Amino acid sequence: MHKPPPSPEADDTAIARAWWKEAVVYQVYPRSFADSDGDGVGDLAGITAHLDHIADLGVDVIWLSPHYQSPFVDNGYDISDYRAVSPLFGTMKDFDTLLAQVKARGMKLIIDLVVNHTSDQHAWFADARKSRTAEKRDFYIWRDGTPDAPPNDWQSFFSTPAWTWDDATQAWYLHLFAREQPDLNWDNPAVREEVYDIMRFWLDKGVDGFRMDVIPFISKPADLPENDKALPWEQFYAEGPKLHEYLKEMRQEVLDHYDCMTVGEGNGLSVEQMGRMVDARRGELDTIFQFDVINFLWGREQPRTWTLPEFKRVLRDQSVSVRPHGWNTVFLSNHDTPRALNRYGDPDPAWRQASAKVLHTLILTQPGTPYIYQGDELGMSNYPFTALDQFDDIAVRQGWAKRQAAGETDPSAYLAELNIVSRDHTRTPMQWDDGPNAGFTQSGVTPWLPVHPDHATINAKAAWADPQSACHAIAKLTQLRRDTPSMVYGDYTDLAPDHPELLIYRRWLAKENEGALVALNFSRKTLTWELPKSIHIQGVAYRTDNRANVDGGKIKLGGWSGIVLAL
Incomplete structure (x- = not known):
């Protein structure tokens, strides 16, 4: 698994070539892809059974969202054991089989690295909250105080303060996400070495790299200053004082020893900040998801009317901001967004497939490594939710609790908003055929999220049977991209x-x-x-x-x- 000798350094007018620049990536959200054992939840064996669908699209790399042991407070982004597969998804043997079958089809596999925080059920945190002198106490970020006075005004991304009082040790701990997701203290060298060892574990197993969850947030300013809403929270948390130092160390300690790829989740980063993180001369990340292509659709919090010239400016800025020494990604949706078809295309049945093909033509001909999210190739659209209890997302539950605390009693306005913005839209089960539960799980089983009622016509079986479908279009476009160097470089x-x-x-x-x-x-x-x-x-x-x-x-x-x- 050791990396071959590096190619000669590119000059100011040339772009160095790499396999991950030429690859097309397909994201799999395991909970929603395919259920093999009839419990209503997708699993690793279900993914393995449908690998030919992905391979037939011409995909080179699969990005697997978290498969680790987790209490699933935040759908697997709260990890309690980084070296174990969640029993909900199967066993380590199932993972090894999946990895082998991916490689047998000539594809590669990257996995999520979620190390800004752990689950509060992780052994490290269980030890850390035993006492103020516990061995792992400094693995997390603690501050003294009183139960009625948080250390600062920081807010989490889930509509609550970013601090929770730990009564046992009479201190506050920091969590930029749910209270069950305490932030790791990256200033502690022992934390960083544990992370690097986890990375080596999976790379030695044969995975080909990592998608790094909220990686710009790992470094916090020592004084934890008040933000007082001067900046949107994600921007305030991004690019802390030692971020670049830690990423360079990660590359030197781990990444330079493997032929692998890295892509960071860059929420909160400007295009200029993105350029710093992926400049190959700096030795940090290979690529990053910069979210202007998502964020330009919104006002402060709500969706807004947008124009195509605005969209074009975002594409142009992203395409030129990192060249020639950095590399971009191209994506229109993921597990944290609504469906691309509803945001950028036309979900009307008369235009659905046509607009899906246009969107994928865009993704596969733009500069940067393209990412396709599961189901978008079928023309899947937002689910028509009719009640709050149909949602599974913690962001929905805590968002409604915040509104209720402010005196809101009628959920209809919030529901209407969620039917536009909720990330559960991209988490509904994959639609494989027109049968019960869209072939995602067995007949008579209740899936963890409802199956879209349009699966009778929008499904993989129908798509591959139709030569004019978006699936066939993607297969042609991935081959065109492979055969046309200008499409990549x-x-x-x-x-x-x-x-x-x-x-x-x-x-x-x-x-x-x-x-x-x-x-x-x-x-x-x-x-x-x-x-x-x-x-x-x-x-x-x-x-x-x-x-x-x-x-x-x-x-x-x-x-x-x-x-x-x-x-």
Whole structure:
């Protein structure tokens, strides 16, 4: 598993090549992918049984969301044992089988590394709260005080203060998430060495890297200053004073010894901060999820009306902010967002597949490593929740408790908001066929979240049977990306930045004298765009359907259609 000798350093005009830059990644949320044992919850054996679906999309890497031992207060992001598989998902033997079968299909596997915090059920925290002199006391962040006066005004991401009083030791502990997720003290070298040892354990087992959960939050300022709402909380917590020092140490101690990839969850980071974390000359992370592509859709907390030119500016800024020494990611949804189709596409049945193909054409032709979230390839959409008790997310429960404390009694407004913004929309079960429970689990079993009622028509079996589905489109696009170096390493130029409905850009790789023009229609209208005389077309490399054409120096796109032209 040791890393081969590094390639020569790229100069200021060249981009160093790497397998993880050329890869397409597919995220699996194990709880919702496939249930093999009839308990209503997805598991590792269920994933293994459906690996051909992922491989047939042309995917190179699977990102597996947390599979560890956990009380599941936050759906597995509260880990009680980093070296154990949750019995809910199976056994370590099941994990080993999954990993072997992934490799047998020529794919790689990366797993979540959740080390800003642990579960309060972790052995470290159990020891830490025994006494103020406990061996693991300094593994966490504690402050003295009184039960009625938290150390500062910090808030958690789950609508509560970020401090909980521990009565047994008469002190406060910090948690940026749920009270059951105490933050680790990364200033303690013993904590960092434990994390590095966990990483070695999984890398030696054969995994190919890590998606690092909320990694910008691991370093806290020593004085824990008041924020007083001067910045949004996620920005206030990101890029603490020793973050870069710790990431460099992680690379030197672990990552440089393996041929692996890292992708950080960069919530709260600006594009400039992202550039610092992924600059290869600094030796920190390989790539990162920078969330402007998600956050620009929102006001302070609520969704807002957005325009395509705004979206284009975000894409452009992300594409140029890290080059030539850094690398970007391209994604439109994950387990913490609503469905991409509802946010960027058109979930109307008449336009669903067409817009899903446009969105995946975008993902697979932008600069950066593309990520596809499970179910998006089918055109899955937001679930029509009708009651608060249908949700499983801790953020929903605590959000409603906060509103009730403020005097709200009617949940209808909150429910309407959740039907737009809840992250449970991307956690509903994967739709495999038109049978009971969409083939996710056995007939007669109640799945952990409800199955979308549209599974009779929106499912994997139907998608693969339809040559015009988004699944087939993705398979063609992943092959096109593999065959077209400019799709990976080429520069990016927005050719119509102010057009309100068309997204048109050029990818060009001067070294290969090769490139492509991508034109996408984000509306239901048929639109045309005149090609500049300076652009010379060699032919059509891909089109979403036959409504996308080039004729007489003009591109003509039917509603929600797209075309890729070889240059």
